[in-house]
Every structure is written in C-alpha cells, then in structure tokens.
Amino acid sequence: MAKIKSILSSNLFLLTIITIASLVLYLLYSSTIGFATLYYDDTGSYFIAADEFMHGNIDSLRTPIYPLLCRFAVWLSAPYVMRIICVLQEICFLLSITALYAAIRTFKANKYICFIATAAYALCPILFSYSNLIFTESLAISSTTFLIYSLSNTIFGKYRHIYGVVSIALLLFMIMLRPFFVCFIPGTAIVILYALYKCHNKKNSIILYTASVAAISLLSAYCYWYHSIYGKFSFSNVYELNRDMALYKWGMASYPNGINYYIFHSPTDRNGNSLTIYEAWKWQPSEEYRTKCDSAYTQNKVRYIKNKIIEFHKSLYLNYSQSPKSIAPLYYITRLFYVSLAQIYLFVILFTIIEVFNLFRNKKNIILSLALISFVTASVFTSIWGADSQYTRLMIPMAPCLFAMVAIFATRFTYFHTKSYEARQETA
Amino acid sequence: MKHDRKPHNLLRILFYTDFGNRFILISFAVLIAWLWFSFAGFTVKWDDDTGTYLKAGDMIFCGHIDRLRTPIYPILCHIAVSALQFKGFYILVFVQLTAFFVSLFYFHKTASTFIRNRIWAFVATALYAWNIPTMEQTTIIHTESLSTSLTVWFIYLTTSVITGHGSRKICITAPIVLTLMILLRPFNMYFVPIMILAFIYAKYHKLPIWQKQTFYSFFFCILCLFSYCSLFKASYGSFSLSSVSEINRAYSILNNSAFDKGAIYPLADGDSIRHLRYWDIDYSHLSLQTADSIYHKNILKYATSRVTQFDISNDYYFPVQNNPLVYTYVLPIQCLKLRQIYLILLIIFICRFITFLHRKTMFAPTTMLLLMCFTTIFTTLWASAGFAFGRLMLPMFPCLCLLIPGVFDQYNIKLKKYHIIQVKR
Numbered sequence: 001m002a003k004i005k006s007i008l009s010s011n012l013f014l015l016t017i018i019t020i021a022s023l024v025l026y027l028l029y030s031s032t033i034g035f036a037t038l039y040y041d042d043t044g045s046y047f048i049a050a051d052e053f054m055h056g057n058i059d060s061l062r063t064p065i066y067p068l069l070c071r072f073a074v075w076l077s078a079p080y081v082m083r084i085i086c087v088l089q090e091i092c093f094l095l096s097i098t099a100l101y102a103a104i105r106t107f108k109a110n111k112y113i114c115f116i117a118t119a120a121y122a123l124c125p126i127l128f129s130y131s132n133l134i135f136t137e138s139l140a141i142s143s144t145t146f147l148i149y150s151l152s153n154t155i156f157g158k159y160r161h162i163y164g165v166v167s168i169a170l171l172l173f174m175i176m177l178r179p180f181f182v183c184f185i186p187g188t189a190i191v192i193l194y195a196l197y198k199c200h201n202k203k204n205s206i207i208l209y210t211a212s213v214a215a216i217s218l219l220s221a222y223c224y225w226y227h228s229i230y231g232k233f234s235f236s237n238v239y240e241l242n243r244d245m246a247l248y249k250w251g252m253a254s255y256p257n258g259i260n261y262y263i264f265h266s267p268t269d270r271n272g273n274s275l276t277i278y279e280a281w282k283w284q285p286s287e288e289y290r291t292k293c294d295s296a297y298t299q300n301k302v303r304y305i306k307n308k309i310i311e312f313h314k315s316l317y318l319n320y321s322q323s324p325k326s327i328a329p330l331y332y333i334t335r336l337f338y339v340s341l342a343q344i345y346l347f348v349i350l351f352t353i354i355e356v357f358n359l360f361r362n363k364k365n366i367i368l369s370l371a372l373i374s375f376v377t378a379s380v381f382t383s384i385w386g387a388d389s390q391y392t393r394l395m396i397p398m399a400p401c402l403f404a405m406v407a408i409f410a411t412r413f414t415y416f417h418t419k420s421y422e423a424r425q426e427t428a
Numbered sequence: 429m430k431h432d433r434k435p436h437n438l439l440r441i442l443f444y445t446d447f448g449n450r451f452i453l454i455s456f457a458v459l460i461a462w463l464w465f466s467f468a469g470f471t472v473k474w475d476d477d478t479g480t481y482l483k484a485g486d487m488i489f490c491g492h493i494d495r496l497r498t499p500i501y502p503i504l505c506h507i508a509v510s511a512l513q514f515k516g517f518y519i520l521v522f523v524q525l526t527a528f529f530v531s532l533f534y535f536h537k538t539a540s541t542f543i544r545n546r547i548w549a550f551v552a553t554a555l556y557a558w559n560i561p562t563m564e565q566t567t568i569i570h571t572e573s574l575s576t577s578l579t580v581w582f583i584y585l586t587t588s589v590i591t592g593h594g595s596r597k598i599c600i601t602a603p604i605v606l607t608l609m610i611l612l613r614p615f616n617m618y619f620v621p622i623m624i625l626a627f628i629y630a631k632y633h634k635l636p637i638w639q640k641q642t643f644y645s646f647f648f649c650i651l652c653l654f655s656y657c658s659l660f661k662a663s664y665g666s667f668s669l670s671s672v673s674e675i676n677r678a679y680s681i682l683n684n685s686a687f688d689k690g691a692i693y694p695l696a697d698g699d700s701i702r703h704l705r706y707w708d709i710d711y712s713h714l715s716l717q718t719a720d721s722i723y724h725k726n727i728l729k730y731a732t733s734r735v736t737q738f739d740i741s742n743d744y745y746f747p748v749q750n751n752p753l754v755y756t757y758v759l760p761i762q763c764l765k766l767r768q769i770y771l772i773l774l775i776i777f778i779c780r781f782i783t784f785l786h787r788k789t790m791f792a793p794t795t796m797l798l799l800m801c802f803t804t805i806f807t808t809l810w811a812s813a814g815f816a817f818g819r820l821m822l823p824m825f826p827c828l829c830l831l832i833p834g835v836f837d838q839y840n841i842k843l844k845k846y847h848i849i850q851v852k853r
Binding site: 316317335336338339340342343346354357358362411412413414415 | 845
C-alpha cells in the first residue's frame with residue numbers, strides 16, 4: 001500500500017498523467033474538426049520552397065527546416081503527408097511538456113507550482129491545437145520550450161558547457177525553422193555570456209566559444225549565400241513582403257503585390273504517389289515593384305511608424321484563444337485561457353519590476369528571467385513591426401516563456417494564513 | 429555620528445497615516461479625472477433609460493408613483509432639469525462625481541478596518557479610486573453611478589458592524605442607507621439579507637449593535653418600504669416596488685419589444701431641442717401578459733435560460749457600460765472580462781472554504797463581500813434582459829476592489845526575503 005502511494009505521488013507518474021491528459025484533449029479537439037488537418041495557401045509555399053532547396057537553391061521567403069520536413073513527409077507517404085506532419089508536431093509538443101517541467105524544477109520551484117504550470121501548458125487548447133495546422137507555429141512552440149530547458153540548465157545545471165552548446169545549436173535550428181527567432185539571439189546571448197563568465201574550467205570555456213563562433217559562422221554563411229542569389233544579406237524576404245503589404249493596406253503604395261499562385265505537384269513518394277496542392281504561392285515581385293515599394297517606404301516612414309504604433313494599440317484587445325466551440329469541455333477549457341494581450345503586457349511589466357527588485361534587494365540570480373523577458377518583448381516587437389496582421393498567431397512562440405515566467409513569479413512569494421478577527425479578539 | 433534615519437515629518441504623515449494616504453488617493457483621483465476628461469472630453473451621456481427617469485419625475489411631482497422607476501433618481505433628475513433643462517444634467521453629473529469622491533473616503537476607512545497591511549489597504553482603495561471606467565460612469569445619467577457610491581457607504585457601515593466598530597450612529601444609519609439604496613434602485617433589495625445576517629453575526633459574537641435603536645431604525649425603514657409598496661399596489665395592482673423585473677423578463681422570454689411604444693422626451697438645450705428617446709411601455713399589450721403567463725407556467729425553463737445568460741455574460745467587459753471598449757490605452761488594462769472575474773471569485777471562495785474547514789474561522793468581512801458579489805451576479809442574470817451586464821453588475825466593483833487585496837493580506841502573500849550568506853575566506 002505504501003509503495004502504491006509512493007508511486008501515485010511520484011513526479012514521473014504525475015507527469016505521465018498530465019501528458020496523457022494533454023493527448024486526450026488533443027484527440028477530443030481533433031474529433032471536433034473530423035480529424036482534419038488544417039492548411040492554407042502558406043502551406044503550399046513551404047512545399048514550393050522544398051523544391052528550391054532540393055535543387056540546391058535558397059528560397060527567398062522560407063528558411064530550410066520546415067520545407068525539408070515537408071519534403072521528408074512527402075517521401076514517406078505523399079497521400080498522408082499532412083497527417084504525418086501533424087503527428088510529428090504533436091509528438092514534439094508532448095515531449096516539450098516534460099522539458100517545461102524539468103526547466104521549472106531547475107529553479108527550485110515548489111512541487112505544486114511546477115505541476116500547475118506544466119499542466120496549464122499541457123492542457124492549453126490554444127497550444128496543442130496548432131499541431132493540426134501545417135505551419136511552423138507548433139514546432140516553434142515546442143522548440144521554445146526545449147530552449148528554455150537547455151538555457152535553465154546552462155545557468156543552474158551541472159554540465160553548463162554542454163547545455164550551452166545545445167542551446168546554441170537549438171537556436172540555430174529555430175532560426176532555420178523560422179527567421180522570427182532571430183529576435184531570441186539577445187536573450188540567448190545573455191545566458192551564454194553568463195555561462196562563460198561562470199565557467200572556471202578553461203576547456204569548457206573553449207567549447208562554448210567554439211560553439212558560439214561556429215553558430216555565428218553558419219548563420220553568416222547562410223546569409224552570404226542568400227546575398228549571392230537575392231542581393232540582400234538576410235535569411236529571408238518575408239519582412240519585406242509584409243512591409244509592402246502593410247504599405248498597400250495603408251494606401252502608401254498601390255502596386256500589384258507580386259504573389260503568384262500555382263498548382264503544386266510534388267515528386268512521387270516511395271510508392272509512386274504524389275501530392276497536389278491547388279493554392280501554393282510564391283512571391284515573385286518585379287524589380288520595378290520592389291524599387292517603388294522601397295521608395296514609398298522611405299517617403300512615408302513617419303506615417304508607417306505611426307500606423308505601427310496604432311497596430312500595437314489595437315493588439316491590446318486581441319487574445320490567444322482560437323479553438324472551436326463544438327465540444328463543451330474544450331470550449332470551457334479554452335475560455336479559462338482567455339487572456340488579452342494587454343493583460344500579458346501588464347504581467348510582463350510587473351514581472352520585470354519584481355525581478356529587478358529581487359536582484360537589487362535580495363541579490364537573486366535573474367539571468368533566466370532576463371532571457372525570458374527579452375524573448376517576450378522581442379516577440380511582441382518583431383510580430384508587430386514585421387507583420388501586417390495575425391499578431392496573436394505570430395506571437396504564439398512566446399507562450400511557453402509566459403508559463404515559465406508565471407512559475408518563477410509564483411516562487412517569489414510566500415504565503416500563510418493570518419489570524420482572523422475572531423481569533424485576535426479572543427486573544428485580546 | 430549616527431544619522432537620523434527618520435523620514436521627514438511631511439513624508440511620514442503622507443505615507444504612514446490614514447489621513448496622508450487618503451489625501452494621496454483622493455488627490456490622484458481628482459488629477460486622473462481632470463486629465464481623462466480633458467483628453468476624452470467632459471460630456472453628459474444618456475441612454476434609453478434616462479427619459480424614463482424624466483417621465484417618472486414628472487409623474488411624481490404630479491402626485492403619482494411611477495410604475496417603472498423608484499422615486500429618488502427621478503426626483504433628482506426633475507429638480508436638475510426644471511432648473512436648467514438639458515444643462516441641468518451637468519448638475520446631476522456634478523452630484524454623481526462628488527458622491528464618487530466622497531465614497532473614496534469611506535472606501536479607505538473600510539479597507540483600513542479589515543486589511544491589516546497599510547499597503548494593501550492603499551492598493552485596494554487605489555483600484556477603486558483610480559479606475560477610469562468608474563469615473564466615466566458618473567457622466568452617464570443613470571442610477572448605477574450613484575448606486576455604486578452608496579454601495580461603498582453600505583459596505584462601510586456593515587463592515588463596521590461586523591468588525592465591532594459599530595457606533596450607535598452607524599447601527600441606526602445602516603438600515604436607512606439601505607432603504608435609500610432600494611428606493612434609488614430596486615436591485616439593491618437583494619442586500620437586505622446580507623444586512624440582516626451582519627447584525628445577527630454581530631449579536632452572536634456579542635459585538636455592540638445598540639439593539640433598541642437599531643430595531644427602531646429597521647422598523648422605520650420597513651414601514652417606509654411597506655408604505656411605498658402599498659401605494660404601488662393601490663395604483664398598479666401588485667405589491668411591489670416597480671415593474672422593471674416584469675419588463676426585463678418579457679424582453680428575455682419574447683425576444684422582441686412589441687410592448688415598447690418608444691417615446692421622445694424633448695429638452696431645451698440653449699437654442700436647440702434635444703430629443704431623448706426612451707422606452708415607453710404599453711402595460712396593456714397582450715405580449716406582456718403572455719410573457720408573464722409563460723414565466724409562471726414554466727419557471728424551470730426560465731431558470732435554464734439563465735444559464736445561457738451566464739454563458740453570454742462571460743464575454744462582456746467589466747466595469748464598462750457597453751461592448752466593445754472605448755479605444756484607448758487605459759481601458760484594456762483597467763477592465764477584465766466577466767469570465768476572469770468569475771474565476772477570481774471562485775478561487776477566493778475555494779480558498780476561504782478550505783480555510784474555514786481547516787481552521788474554523790469565517791473572516792466575516794471577506795464572506796460578506798463574497799456574498800454581495802454572488803448576489804449581484806445572480807440578480808443581474810436572473811432579472812436582466814441580457815445586454816448590459818457590465819453596467820448592471822457595477823455595485824460588485826467596490827466589493828472586488830476590497831476582496832482581492834483583502835485576500836492577499838489575509839494570506840500574508842508577500843515577496844520572499846532571501847538570506848544572503850557571506851562566506852569568510
């Protein structure tokens with residue numbers, strides 16, 4: 001009996017329960033949409049990009065990881081390619097639950113706080129519902145969680161240098177998955193610099209230095225390769241596309257946007273089947289169009305910035321919830337996670353104040369908190385500056401950071417019940 | 429030589445005394461109101477209810493009771509409008525704003541009574557005092573703003589009774605304030621059980637309640653309300669304060685407003701005439717009788733429909749008048765969705781319940797505030813027509829501002845202090 005009790009209260013058992021519950025909710029959600037996979041015209045652009053990469057070129061919009069994943073899924077089985085990608089994304093999400101739990105444990109949080117934060121992450125329909133969407137968001141969420149885990153072990157763990165190398169490699173992977181993650185470089189750099197500062201072993205320092213230099217070199221090499229084809233030292237032109245669409249939306253440019261739609265036919269898989277996507281697009285603006293847009297942007301820069309501030313303002317009212325209403329448990333669970341972006345921004349400000357207070361008053365190590373704050377603020381800025389709409393979808397990679405921040409925030413407080421008025425009156 | 433580390437006298441008064449704290453709170457509230465109205469514009473707002481108060485005021489001054497409105501607010505409207513026509517509304521808004529600022533004083537007194545920690549008491553009052561949506565409500569010609577300020581006074585009086593600070597004046601005034609609140613807004617009738625429970629609690633714990641004087645005060649107030657209801661019955665056939673619940677019920681059962689003739693109340697505004705549209709009920713309309721009959725035959729179905737109301741209410745912002753929010757920087761931060769408020773109340777209730785089971789302590793002020801919140805939510809969902817949740821639940825706002833910091837104080841939630849261990853090398 002004692003053994004059963006100890007198993008039931010063990011961390012591994014509870015973590016397993018949470019993971020299974022997450023999977024059950026995911027299947028419940030999938031059943032509401034008939035186990036369909038959701039994809040839009042952006043999905044086709046990844047398959048077109050995969051073709052470019054397989055021919056030894058760089059795509060102008062997409063970085064290689066997700067297109068190559070799509071190509072790999074096509075090679076496995078063309079008719080079921082979307083299903084394969086969904087399953088892979090969901091597996092990554094389920095693994096990330098354990099990663100988040102382990103990350104929160106590293107800063108010595110109370111057991112209950114760890115499980116509540118992990119359960120909230122695992123059971124949040126807004127997060128696992130992205131597994132059914134053939135976009136980069138799902139892998140972005142999972143990889144952010146893995147990054148938080150490796151960064152927390154870089155700061156608090158035993159093998160700092162190894163986790164440091166893993167963090168660098170992971171960030172490189174994330175940037176190649178989604179250029180958006182360039183905004184995570186400052187936060188990761190803070191942690192790596194701290195690890196180097198704390199590293200007393202020369203050999204470990206050399207390993208970290210080498211890894212950092214290698215990552216920077218690889219990124220630079222990619223950018224140089226991109227520059228040799230498209231004339232711009234960058235990872236992708238997606239910012240330019242979004243900028244031009246914003247200019248058009250605000251009446252500062254009135255030119256055709258250069259998006260061309262194609263019917264995409266994939267190569268055949270191992271069984272001779274192929275995939276057809278009817279609305280794949282590619283951005284192929286003319287030189288004249290690009291020159292006109294660049295000059296429109298330069299002439300209207302102040303107005304552009306003003307409109308972006310208004311967009312930030314509008315984002316205050318947005319929220320992350322997006323799941324459908326058809327199954328009652330999921331609908332009410334989704335509503336629990338309804339938080340507006342304004343409330344998130346307020347929480348981040350409060351969190352920053354508390355952490356700075358802890359740094360100066362209590363001399364606490366807040367490097368991880370600083371990294372998380374940097375990730376969140378950079379995500380907000382990059383989404384609003386770099387896109388023209390759908391900010392909540394673009395900001396979704398910062399969601400695991402928010403769960404970790406809530407856990408850290410909870411560990412900063414102490415609480416116990418005080419005497420009530422009745423008890424005080426009796427003693428008086 | 430030791431340096432004198434005592435803060436300067438003025439700073440000590442401002443931050444460490446109740447007077448100083450209240451001075452800061454009220455000054456900042458005035459400053460925020462001034463800044464807000466300078467930017468957003470200070471204009472009187474009205475809705476479809478405003479005309480009904482004016483019409484009721486006319487009836488009362490002709491010697492009759494109005495079927496829809498209890499007398500206090502219509503009397504105030506009539507006096508203001510008789511003096512200056514449309515411009516008279518500015519007097520009313522001034523009265524509402526003044527009542528709001530006076531309520532800040534009583535709010536802080538209440539917070540200081542049951543919240544030990546000075547900082548949490550300050551935070552509780554700041555949440556109420558510096559809330560722009562609540563200030564905005566004072567510029568609207570409806571009962572909610574005045575009712576909220578009176579609710580603060582009511583909370584102060586009842587909290588004083590249950591914490592043993594009830595003087596004779598407080599015990600006599602409490603029932604009178606509640607009566608005024610009921611005659612201002614019949615909705616406040618649902619606070620009567622709370623007041624009775626407060627006095628019973630005080631008596632059980634042998635706290636001073638000046639039994640004889642309190643009893644006479646209760647008796648006088650019941651007599652007033654009874655007389656009003658009797659007059660209402662003589663005029664309109666039902667022993668009640670108002671027919672507003674009947675009308676709201678008809679709206680929700682029938683999903684149409686065929687019984688609303690719609691009318692215009694003209695008011696002179698300088699050289700022009702303002703036409704205030706208001707809802708004018710045809711009480712002999714067949715649909716009203718149909719709705720009443722449906723309600724009485726199938727109360728269970730009506731009760732089930734209230735669950736749908738609860739569901740709909742989740743998406744409304746509080747404490748604003750309508751959806752969507754006014755497009756500003758401030759309001760998204762100062763408003764919550766009702767579903768978030770329900771969740772907070774549920775968490776507080778669970779914490780209180782667990783504490784009660786473990787330690788057998790009730791902590792009466794928190795319990796009273798929770799009861800007021802649940803009563804407000806229930807009454808709004810039961811009796812409203814389903815579109816003004818934020819406005820109708822406004823009396824809950826002061827309770828929330830007291831509850832949340834009160835819980836923080838009660839559970840002694842504070843930042844951890846880490847001990848820095850210095851190792852001698």
